[in-house]
Amino acid sequence: MISADHLERQLQTIIDGNRILPPQPSIPVKITVFPENEQQISELVKWATKDQITLLPLGGGTHTFSGIEDLHVAISLTKMNHQIEHVSEDLIATVAAGMTFKDVQTDLSSHGQMIPLDQPGKHNSTIGGMVSANVSGPSRHRYGTARDWVIETRLINADGKVVKSGAKVVKNVSGYDLNKLYIGARGTLGILTYISFKLAPIPKSSVTFRSCYNSLTDAFALTHLIRREYLDIEKMVIIKGKWTPGKTKHWWLLIDLAGTEIGIEPQIKHLSKLHDQVEARRWNITSKEDSQHFWNMACNREKSDDTISNEDIWEVRMVLPKRELLPFLVDLTISDEMNVSFKIFPTSGICTIEFVGKKSTVTNILNFIIKEVKVKKGLVEFVKMPPDTNFERWPILPPSFPWIQKIKRALDPNNIFAPGTFIGGI
Amino acid sequence: MAIDSIFISNLLSLLGENRVITHPDELIVFECDGLTLHKQMPDAVVLPKSTEEVSEIIKLCQTNHTPFLARGSGTGLSGGAIAVEGGVIIQMSLLNQILKIDYEDEIAVVQPGVINLNLTNETSPDGYHFAPDPSSQKACTIGGNVAENAGGPHTLKYGVTANHVMGLKVVMPSGDIVELGGKIEEFSGYDLVGLFVGSEGTLGITTEITVKLIRNPEGVKTFLATYNTINDASNTVSKIIESGIIPAAMELIDNLVIQAVESHLKAGFPTKADAILLIEIDGVKSTLTEEAKRIESICLSQNAVNFQEAETMEERNLLWRGRKEAIGALGKVTPAFYTNDGVIPRSKLPEILEFDLDIGKRYGLEIAHICHAGDGNIHPIILYNPDNKNEIKHAIKISEAILKKCIELGGALTGEHGIGTEKLSSFGIMYSDNDQNQMLRLRKVFNPTDLLNPGKIFPEGAKCGESRINQTIKKGGWI
Numbered sequence A: 001m002i003s004a005d006h007l008e009r010q011l012q013t014i015i016d017g018n019r020i021l022p023p024q025p026s027i028p029v030k031i032t033v034f035p036e037n038e039q040q041i042s043e044l045v046k047w048a049t050k051d052q053i054t055l056l057p058l059g060g061g062t063h064t065f066s067g068i069e070d071l072h073v074a075i076s077l078t079k080m081n082h083q084i085e086h087v088s089e090d091l092i093a094t095v096a097a098g099m100t101f102k103d104v105q106t107d108l109s110s111h112g113q114m115i116p117l118d119q120p121g122k123h124n125s126t127i128g129g130m131v132s133a134n135v136s137g138p139s140r141h142r143y144g145t146a147r148d149w150v151i152e153t154r155l156i157n158a159d160g161k162v163v164k165s166g167a168k169v170v171k172n173v174s175g176y177d178l179n180k181l182y183i184g185a186r187g188t189l190g191i192l193t194y195i196s197f198k199l200a201p202i203p204k205s206s207v208t209f210r211s212c213y214n215s216l217t218d219a220f221a222l223t224h225l226i227r228r229e230y231l232d233i234e235k236m237v238i239i240k241g242k243w244t245p246g247k248t249k250h251w252w253l254l255i256d257l258a259g260t261e262i263g264i265e266p267q268i269k270h271l272s273k274l275h276d277q278v279e280a281r282r283w284n285i286t287s288k289e290d291s292q293h294f295w296n297m298a299c300n301r302e303k304s305d306d307t308i309s310n311e312d313i314w315e316v317r318m319v320l321p322k323r324e325l326l327p328f329l330v331d332l333t334i335s336d337e338m339n340v341s342f343k344i345f346p347t348s349g350i351c352t353i354e355f356v357g358k359k360s361t362v363t364n365i366l367n368f369i370i371k372e373v374k375v376k377k378g379l380v381e382f383v384k385m386p387p388d389t390n391f392e393r394w395p396i397l398p399p400s401f402p403w404i405q406k407i408k409r410a411l412d413p414n415n416i417f418a419p420g421t422f423i424g425g426i
Numbered sequence B: 001m002a003i004d005s006i007f008i009s010n011l012l013s014l015l016g017e018n019r020v021i022t023h024p025d026e027l028i029v030f031e032c033d034g035l036t037l038h039k040q041m042p043d044a045v046v047l048p049k050s051t052e053e054v055s056e057i058i059k060l061c062q063t064n065h066t067p068f069l070a071r072g073s074g075t076g077l078s079g080g081a082i083a084v085e086g087g088v089i090i091q092m093s094l095l096n097q098i099l100k101i102d103y104e105d106e107i108a109v110v111q112p113g114v115i116n117l118n119l120t121n122e123t124s125p126d127g128y129h130f131a132p133d134p135s136s137q138k139a140c141t142i143g144g145n146v147a148e149n150a151g152g153p154h155t156l157k158y159g160v161t162a163n164h165v166m167g168l169k170v171v172m173p174s175g176d177i178v179e180l181g182g183k184i185e186e187f188s189g190y191d192l193v194g195l196f197v198g199s200e201g202t203l204g205i206t207t208e209i210t211v212k213l214i215r216n217p218e219g220v221k222t223f224l225a226t227y228n229t230i231n232d233a234s235n236t237v238s239k240i241i242e243s244g245i246i247p248a249a250m251e252l253i254d255n256l257v258i259q260a261v262e263s264h265l266k267a268g269f270p271t272k273a274d275a276i277l278l279i280e281i282d283g284v285k286s287t288l289t290e291e292a293k294r295i296e297s298i299c300l301s302q303n304a305v306n307f308q309e310a311e312t313m314e315e316r317n318l319l320w321r322g323r324k325e326a327i328g329a330l331g332k333v334t335p336a337f338y339t340n341d342g343v344i345p346r347s348k349l350p351e352i353l354e355f356d357l358d359i360g361k362r363y364g365l366e367i368a369h370i371c372h373a374g375d376g377n378i379h380p381i382i383l384y385n386p387d388n389k390n391e392i393k394h395a396i397k398i399s400e401a402i403l404k405k406c407i408e409l410g411g412a413l414t415g416e417h418g419i420g421t422e423k424l425s426s427f428g429i430m431y432s433d434n435d436q437n438q439m440l441r442l443r444k445v446f447n448p449t450d451l452l453n454p455g456k457i458f459p460e461g462a463k464c465g466e467s468r469i470n471q472t473i474k475k476g477g478w479i
Ligand SMILES: Cc1cc2nc3c(=O)[nH]c(=O)nc-3n(C[C@H](O)[C@H](O)[C@H](O)COP(=O)(O)OP(=O)(O)OC[C@H]3O[C@@H](n4cnc5c(N)ncnc54)[C@H](O)[C@@H]3O)c2cc1C
Pocket: B033, B034, B069, B070, B071, B072, B073, B074, B075, B076, B077, B079, B080, B081, B092, B112, B133, B134, B135, B136, B139, B140, B141, B142, B143, B144, B145, B146, B147, B148, B149, B150, B151, B152, B153, B200, B201, B202, B204, B205, B206, B207, B327, B328, B416, B417, B453
C-alpha cells in the first residue's frame, strides 16, 4: 500500500507543494496534483511508470466514478487553462484541455462561433474531460459528437512523451487518426493537453418549441413526421420527470429551429402546423428565458430533489438502432413504486433513464434492459449507481473487445492511466 | 517470401482457376494505381467472393510469409494499392453488393467493392445519397474510400468518409473476422471504426461497411464567381467562411484548368478569368435566397468581376461536370502531370497559391490549380514532360516543397489521397519520431507480421520495400 504521505513527498520533487492537494471526496484517489504545463505532466508520467503509480487524468471532476477501485494520483488539468488560439477566418480553435467549456464558448461566441457540443452537467466541465468522456446532448441531432469536430490533439503518452495527432485543418488523412481513439477513451490512453476543434457558426436566429404528450408514442409521432420534412432543426430531446421543470407525468418534446432571421420564419409556420397534426396536449413557442431554462434543465439537472440519497439513484444510458428505440421503451414495464425520469434523443437512438429506488425494486428492470439491448446489439452504460452494486458499468462488451484490450496494452503497457475505470475493466 | 507453386495451388483450390491471376500479362494491370510513378508487379491477384474467403486467403499468406493487400478500383493517387514487396493483391471487385438499404435507420450496408456513385444512384430516387463524393466517384469503391478517408467537393458541409461510416466488418491480418461499430450511433470502448477509416488498408481488410445515408436537400443553388486574380478568389474563401456561411461546396479553379475544361467540354467557364469559384449552397429553401445574397455581396466585395447563378439543373450539372472532369481534361493538354494534395488552414490559401506559382516559375514548370478551397485542400497539378528527366525530378521537388510549405503554414501532407508510398519521405516533416512511434505501436497490434500492405505510410516500414519499387514515369500517366 502506498500512502498519501509517501506520494506527496515524491510529488514534491516534481511539482510545487501548493499544487498538491488532498482529493475531492467523490474522486477515488489518494492525492491530487495540478500541473501547469506539458513538461510537468511528462515528468509525472515518467515517475508513475518507474514507480508503478496509477494516474487518473481529471478535468473538472464532474464525472462520476461509481464502482471504481482507488487509484493513486489524480492529475487535474484545471491549471492548464490559460491558452486559446482562435483563428476565426479558419473557423478553428486550439484549447488547453483544462479550460472550462463555458469559458471557451464565451470566448468564441464574441466572434459568432462555437464548438457545437452541449454543456454537460456542471459548469466546471473541462474541454479535456468532455472529449475524453465523449459527452453529447440534444445538439447531436444536427452536429454529431466530438469525433466530428476534433481535428488535432496533443497527448502525453505512457513514455511521458508529447504525441501529436492530426493538424489544424478540417480535412486530413496523414497517418492514423489517433484523435478518434482518444475521444471517449476516458483518460485510459494518456493525458490530453491541447485539443483543436473545427468550429460552427452560431445560427443568427433560433426558436424553441415545447410540446407535451400523454404518451411516449405520441411524442415520437412528431419526430417521425419531421423526418419527412425539410426543417433546420438544431436540437431535439424528449424528456420526462426530473429533466422537465415541473417534474410532470407528461412527456415533453423540446425542439430548436435555427437559421437565418428571414429564413426561419416560414419554418416556424411549418413546424407549428406539424404540431397541430399530432396528439399534443398543448404546445407553444417559448420565450427566450423559458427556452434557456428548459434546455438547461434538460441537459444539466443533476437531482430534482435533494432529499433523495445517492444510494438510490441509478442512471442508465443506452444506445440502440434508431428504429428499435421506441418499441423498446414502450415495452419497458415500470412499476408505480419506481420514480423514473427519461431523456431521449429520438433521432440518434439514445436514451438515458434515471431510476430512483432500492436495489430490490430496480434490479429486475435493469437486468431486462441489459438483456434486451444486448440482443439488439446496442450499448448500455451505468452513468450512476449506488456503491457496492454488482452491475458492471458497461455490462455489454463489443465483439471487438479483445482488440480494445490489445490497444490498451500497447499504448499503456504499465497500465498507469486510469486502470480499471473503463469498459471491461481496462 | 516469394510465392511458390504449392502456395498457388492452395489459392487455386480455394478459389478456382477463374479467380486467381498469375500470368504476367494479366498482372501488369495491377502494377500501379493512379500514381503511376511507383510500380511493382504483384505475384498473384485473387478475387474473393466472401468474407470467409478473404480470411482463408490471409491465413494462407501468413503461413507462407507472403505480403498481401486489398485493392478496390486502383484509382488511389498515393500508391496505396501497389504490392511494394510483391505478394498477393486481394482484388475486392466481386464483393460488390449493396446488402441493405434502410431508410428508417438511414443507413446502408454495402460490400467494399461497391462503386461509390452506385450507392447514390440507388438511393437518390428515394431522396437519399451517400455524402462522400470524390471526383473519381464513378470509378472508385467504397472500400477504397474507407481506406483513404476520401473526401470530395461536398466534404465542406457534409464531412469526409469518416463522418459517414458507422460499422465495419474487418478481416484482421491474423485472419480473424471482427465487427467494429455497428448500426448504432456510438461505439462502446475505443472508436476502432474511427481508427480504421483512413488507415490506408494497413490494419485490416474491410469486407462489409455500414454507412449513413443522407437526405437530399430541399433546395440547391450553384454559383460561378469570376475573378481577374487568383488572389481575390482565394481571399473570398475565408471571408465567406468567417461570415458564418458554410456552403455545401466551394471549389477554386484557375485559368489553366478553365482552358483545359473549355476545350474539352464547354462547361461555361469564362476562359479569360484568372480564377473562378464554384460555390454551392443547399438546405431548406427558405434560407437559401438570403445566403445567396450574402455570398454574392462578399464575392463582389472581393473584386469578383462576375457572379452568376446556374439557372437550370442542366446548367448546374454542366458546371459540376466541368469540375469533376477537370483532371481528365488536363490530361488532354499536357503529356503528364503530378497532383499534390496538401492542406492548409483556409486563411492561408492566398499564401500557398502564391508560393506554388512562384516555385513553378523557379523550376520552369506550369502548375494548374483545382482546390477544394473551402476545406483548404489544394490540388496543385504540376505539368511536365515525361521524356525530360530533369522535369520529372523538378516536378517531384516542387511537390515536396509545397508539402513542406503546407506544414510550415500549420497544415498537413494530405487531405484525401493518403500517404501511401508517395509521401513516405515527407512524413517526418509532419510527425516527430514520437508521433510516429505511437502510430506504429497501433500498427503492430493489428499487423504484427507487417505482411498486410507493407511499405506504406511510415518511412521506417518502407525501407525493406524500397528496393523493389520501380520508379518510372510513363507518357500520359498521372504521377
Ligand atoms: C481522377 C481522380 C480524381 C480523384 N478525386 C478524388 C477526390 O475528389 N477525393 C478523394 O478523396 N480522392 C480522389 N481520388 C483518389 C481515389 O479515387 C480515392 O482515394 C478512392 O477512395 C480510392 O478508391 P479505390 O477503390 O480506387 O481504391 P484503391 O486505389 O484500389 O485502393 C486505395 C487504398 O485502399 C486500400 N483498400 C481498398 N479496398 C480496401 C478494403 N476493402 N479493405 C482495406 N483496404 C482497402 C488499398 O489497399 C489502398 O491502400 C481521385 C482519383 C482520381 C484518379
